[in-house]
Amino acid sequence: MNGKMGERIKNAIVKSRVWRSVFRHGAPVTGRNRALTMFTNFFLHIMPTKVRAHALRPTYTFGLGVISFILFIILVVTGVFLMLYYVPTTSNFNGAYDSIKDLQYSVSYGRLMRNVHRWAAHFMVATVFFHMCRVFYTGAYKPPREFNWNVGVILLLITLLLSFTGYLLPWDQLAFWAIQVGTNIPNSAPVLGHTIRFLLIGGNEVGQGALTRFYALHIFVLPLALAVILGVHFWRVRKDGGLSKPGEVWHDVPEGYRHE
Amino acid sequence: MRCRICNHIMIGEERPERCPNCGAPPSAFEPAPRELLLAAEAQPAALSRRKFFATWGWWGFCMSAAMTAIGSVRYFFPNVLYEPPAKYKVGFPNDFPIGEHVFIPAARAYVIHVSGGFKAITAICTHLGCTVKWTPDVQEFHCPCHGSMYRADGTRFAGPAPRNLIWLAVSLAPDGQVVIDTKPPRLVEPTEVFKG
Numbered sequence: 275m276n277g278k279m280g281e282r283i284k285n286a287i288v289k290s291r292v293w294r295s296v297f298r299h300g301a302p303v304t305g306r307n308r309a310l311t312m313f314t315n316f317f318l319h320i321m322p323t324k325v326r327a328h329a330l331r332p333t334y335t336f337g338l339g340v341i342s343f344i345l346f347i348i349l350v351v352t353g354v355f356l357m358l359y360y361v362p363t364t365s366n367f368n369g370a371y372d373s374i375k376d377l378q379y380s381v382s383y384g385r386l387m388r389n390v391h392r393w394a395a396h397f398m399v400a401t402v403f404f405h406m407c408r409v410f411y412t413g414a415y416k417p418p419r420e421f422n423w424n425v426g427v428i429l430l431l432i433t434l435l436l437s438f439t440g441y442l443l444p445w446d447q448l449a450f451w452a453i454q455v456g457t458n459i460p461n462s463a464p465v466l467g468h469t470i471r472f473l474l475i476g477g478n479e480v481g482q483g484a485l486t487r488f489y490a491l492h493i494f495v496l497p498l499a500l501a502v503i504l505g506v507h508f509w510r511v512r513k514d515g516g517l518s519k520p521g522e523v524w525h526d527v528p529e530g531y532r533h534e
Numbered sequence: 535m536r537c538r539i540c541n542h543i544m545i546g547e548e549r550p551e552r553c554p555n556c557g558a559p560p561s562a563f564e565p566a567p568r569e570l571l572l573a574a575e576a577q578p579a580a581l582s583r584r585k586f587f588a589t590w591g592w593w594g595f596c597m598s599a600a601m602t603a604i605g606s607v608r609y610f611f612p613n614v615l616y617e618p619p620a621k622y623k624v625g626f627p628n629d630f631p632i633g634e635h636v637f638i639p640a641a642r643a644y645v646i647h648v649s650g651g652f653k654a655i656t657a658i659c660t661h662l663g664c665t666v667k668w669t670p671d672v673q674e675f676h677c678p679c680h681g682s683m684y685r686a687d688g689t690r691f692a693g694p695a696p697r698n699l700i701w702l703a704v705s706l707a708p709d710g711q712v713v714i715d716t717k718p719p720r721l722v723e724p725t726e727v728f729k730g
Contacts, residue, residue: 355609368616380614383605 320508322516329517334412338405342433343504345398349436350497352391359384360443362489364482370445395437402433414518422510425503432500439492445485453480453488536566540584543570555582620717623707627652630712635668641716643702644668654702654714655688661695675699 287293299310313319328334359381361373377384406426409415415423442453457480460470476483511517535544539562542555549560622641630636630647637644637657642665646653657665657675664679675684682693689698703715 355606358610359612376614381612382608384609386605387609 320512322512325516326519328519335408335517336404338401338408342398342401342405345394345401346500346504348394349391349398352387352394353493353497355387356391357493362443362485364445364485370443370485374444374446395440399433399437402430406430412518412520416518419510419514419518422507422514425507425510428503429500429507432496432503436492436496436500439488439496442480442485442488443492450480453484457484535563536570538562538564540582542582543573545571555584621713621715623711623713626711635670637668638714641714643714643716645704645712645714652704652712654704656700656702656716658699659695660690660697660699661693666699 298314300307302308302311311318312321356377359373359377361368361370363369374388377388379385381387409423409426438456442449453475457471457475460474461467463470472478474484474487475481476487535546535549536542537544537553537556537558539558540553540556542553543566544550544554544563549563551560552558553562618640622638622643624636624638624641624645627647630645630652632647632649635644635646642658643654643656646655657667659666659677659679659682661677661680661682664677666675666677666682666684668674669676673686675686675688677683677693677695680694682690682695684690684695684699688701690696705713705715707713
C-alpha cells in the first residue's frame with residue numbers, strides 16, 4: 275500500500291508537464307543523452323560535447339581561465355554583499371570610510387566578506403595574467419584564435435580597471451593618493467589628457483565626483499562589460515575548435531569554423 | 535570475488551548484486567587471486583581509500599557550504615544601526631503651560647502638562663501613519679489624511695483608524711528635562727493612563 279502510494283506520487287510528479295519541461299531528456303547513461311546533457315543546458319553548453327585527449331591534461335592549461343572565471347563569480351557575489359553596507363559618499367560621518375570601518379568591526383562576517391573580495395581581486399589579476407602567458411606559450415594566440423586573443427586583451431584591461439576603480443572606494447589615504455597619482459597619468463597624455471582626467475574624476479580634484487564615478491564604474495559598467503565580453507570569449511573558444519593543440523596548423527580547424 | 539572495475543575484494547563464491555564500493559553489476563566480478571582473498575580476510579572491514587575520501591570529502595563540502603550559508607544570512611542583519619533615537623529630550627517642565635498640548639515635531643508626539651505630572655501621546659495615526667492634529671475647541675485628535683478621529687484619551691471613534699493612539703512613557707533626565715520614549719517596551723493603553 276505504502277509502496278504503491280509512493281509509486282503513484284512519484285509518477286504524478288515525474289510525468290507532470292512541469293517536471294518534463296525541466297528534465298527534457300533521460301539520465302546521461304547513453305551517448306545520445308550525454309551529448310544532450312551538454313548542449314541542452316545553458317551552463318554546460320559552453321563545454322564541448324567532446325574534447326581531445328591532450329586537453330584533459332591539467333598541466334596543459336593549469337585551468338587558469340576557469341580559475342579566473344570562478345574568481346570573477348566570487349567577486350560578483352562578495353561584491354553584492356559589500357554593497358549592502360557600503361555608502362559611496364565622502365562624508366566624514368557615515369560615509370565611505372566609516373562604512374568600511376563598520377564592515378571591518380561591527381558587521382558579522384563583514385571582515386571575512388571584504389577580505390575574500392580583496393584577495394579574489396588580487397588573485398584574479400594574477401590568474402588572468404598567467405592565463406595570458408599560458409596562451410602565449412602554447413601558441414593559442416595563432417590563427418584561427420587571433421580574434422580571441424584580442425578579446426582576451428580587452429578582458430585583461432577591464433580586470434585591471436576593475437582593480438583600479440575598486441581601490442578608491444575605501445576612501446582612505448592610500449585610496450586617495452593612488453587615484454590622485456593614477457588619474458594624473460592620463461593627464462599627461464597629449465591634447466585630450468586633461469579632458470580624460472576631468473571626465474574620469476568628474477571635476478578637477480579627486481572628490482565626491484570621482485568617488486561616485488568610480489563606484490558606478492566598479493559595480494555596474496565594468497562588471498557588465500566584463501560579463502558580456504567573457505561570453506564572447508568563451509563562445510570563440512568553441513568556435514575556434516576548442517583548446518589549441520601542439521603542432522596544430524590552419525587546416526586542422528574544421529571547415530566552417532575558420533574565419534578568413 | 536574481485537570487482538574488475540574498482541578492485542574491491544569480497545569474501546565468498548557468490549557474485550553480489552552490485553559492487554558495494556563502485557556499484558558495478560555482477561558481471562564485473564571475477565574470482566580473486568588467493569593472496570588477495572587472504573589479505574582481505576585478515577582485514578575484513580577495512581574502509582577503502584575511495585570510500586574514506588568520498589565520505590569525508592562530502593562531509594567537508596556540506597559543512598563548509600552550511601557554514602557559508604549561515605554566515606551569509608547572519609551578514610544581512612546589521613549589528614549597529616544609525617537610526618534616530620527613540621528617546622527625545624523635549625525641554626524643562628516649566629516650558630510647558632499646564633493643560634496645553636505641545637507638539638514635538640521630531641518625535642511626532644504631543645506632550646501634555648496636567649496638574650501633577652506629564653503625559654505624552656503619539657501623533658502617528660494608526661491608519662496609515664499621518665500626523666494627527668489636536669483640535670482644542672472639540673478636545674479631539676483629527677487626522678487630516680482620511681478623517682480618523684480620536685478622543686482626548688486617544689480612543690478612536692471615527693474614520694478608518696483600526697486602533698487607539700498610543701501613550702508614551704515619560705521620564706525625567708538627570709539634567710531636569712522631560713524625556714519621552716517613542717518606542718516604549720510595551721504599549722500603554724489609554725485606559726491605563728486615565729483610570730481612577
